[in-house]
Amino acid sequence: MDIVSEGNYLMKINIAIDGPSASGKSTIAKRLASELGYIHIDTGAMYRCVAYQAIKQGIDLSDEKSLGEMAQTMDISLSVDGRVFLNHQDVTEEIRQEEISVGASKVSIYANVRTAMVKRQQKMAETKGFIVDGRDIGTVVLPDAEVKIFQTASAASRAVRRYKENLGKGIESDFELLKNEIEQRDYQDMHRKESPLRKAEDAIEIDTSDMTVDQVVSKIISLIAERSYYD
Numbered sequence: 001m002d003i004v005s006e007g008n009y010l011m012k013i014n015i016a017i018d019g020p021s022a023s024g025k026s027t028i029a030k031r032l033a034s035e036l037g038y039i040h041i042d043t044g045a046m047y048r049c050v051a052y053q054a055i056k057q058g059i060d061l062s063d064e065k066s067l068g069e070m071a072q073t074m075d076i077s078l079s080v081d082g083r084v085f086l087n088h089q090d091v092t093e094e095i096r097q098e099e100i101s102v103g104a105s106k107v108s109i110y111a112n113v114r115t116a117m118v119k120r121q122q123k124m125a126e127t128k129g130f131i132v133d134g135r136d137i138g139t140v141v142l143p144d145a146e147v148k149i150f151q152t153a154s155a156a157s158r159a160v161r162r163y164k165e166n167l168g169k170g171i172e173s174d175f176e177l178l179k180n181e182i183e184q185r186d187y188q189d190m191h192r193k194e195s196p197l198r199k200a201e202d203a204i205e206i207d208t209s210d211m212t213v214d215q216v217v218s219k220i221i222s223l224i225a226e227r228s229y230y231d
C-alpha cells in the first residue's frame with residue numbers, strides 16, 4: 001500500500017493471519033496481497049508438501065524421525081502467483097486432495113517438522129511486505145508482525161463454503177461429513193502439543209461466518225490503516 005500522505009510514505013508491514021481450517025484465510029490473504037501489493041505466503045501449503053512427499057515416498061505419517069529429516073532437505077517454493085513447487089515440480093492442485101489435508105494435519109504435530117518449516121517461513125518473510133497465513137504465525141513464526149488477525153467462522157458456515165466450492169468443481173459432497181471433518185481437524189490443530197492453534201494475545205479476532213470476502217478484506221484494510229505505519 002504505497003500511499004503518500006502529507007509527505008510521508010506508508011511503510012510496508014507484515015500481516016499474520018491465523019485461524020482454523022477452511023476459515024477462508026488463504027482467499028482473504030490472496031485478495032489482500034493483490035490489493036496492497038504484498039506477497040502472500042501460504043504456510044499450510046508447506047505442511048501439505050511434507051504430507052504429499054511422505055506419502056509418495058512411503059514414509060509412515062507417524063514416523064517423526066524420517067518426516068523431520070525429509071522436511072529439512074525437501075525443496076519447497078511458493079511463486080508470487082500462488083503456485084506451489086515441491087522439488088521443482090508444480091503440485092498446486094495435488095496438495096489440495098482430501099488425503100493430503102488429513103496427512104498435513106498429522107505431520108504438522110511433530111516438532112522436527114515444525115522447526116524445519118518455521119525456519120523456512122521466517123527466512124521467506126525476513127523483510128516486510130508479507131501476508132502470511134497459517135496456525136502459528138502470530139504466536140511463533142512472526143511474533144513481531146505489526147497486524148495479527150485471528151480469522152474464525154462457525155464449523156457449519158465453513159462446511160457450507162466447502163460444500164459450495166466442491167459443487168463448483170462438479171463434486172457432490174456429504175454436508176454432515178464435511179462438517180465432521182472440519183470439527184475433527186479443529187480439534188487436532190487446537191490440541192496438539194507443538195504450537196497448537198491459538199489466538200495471539202495481540203491478535204484481532206474476526207468471525208467471518210456472516211461476512212462476505214469483500215467485507216472481511218475491507219475490515220482488515222481499515223485495521224491496517226488505523227495502525228498507519230509511516231516512515
Ligand code: DC
Nearest residue numbers: 043044045047104105108134135136
Ligand atoms: O491451512 P491448511 O488447511 O492448508 O493447512 C494444512 C494443515 O497444516 C492443517 O491441518 C494445519 C497445518 N498447519 C500448521 O500446523 N501450521 C501452519 N502454520 C499452517 C498449517
